[in-house]
Amino acid sequence: MQNGTDLYGLDLGGASFVKACGGNTHPDGESCVTLARIGDDAWAVGDSKRPDAQPLRFTTGELGAAGIDPARFGLSA
Template structure:
């Protein structure tokens, strides 16, 4: 059986990076996402020297659902 995460890290990055519309249009300080075969790649535009992280669609869906439910809001508290 093939490891789905290993396959994600073999997928090419030939797509287009997408950043939030709430990011500053002239800023390079943003988290960006790109659809890839089997999932999504995520990178930090400030650190192009680091390899993008990759997540399956299921992992990203679980994260987005939790974020929408406010599960991570406490991380933004000062």
């Protein structure tokens, strides 16, 4: 729980995921991740090759520590 918010308790129903590709190339195509803001300080990160997998969730600080910049997705932190 971060600042009293259970990240996995947040609803993804209205989340708008944006895809960014690059880096290592997967044998089946380019490596891509998806990112959506799901709260004031909450993000969901998914794998475009596994769209049915549950996205991982991060705070803005955790996202930055992981080296993921929302600006690369056209989103602002």
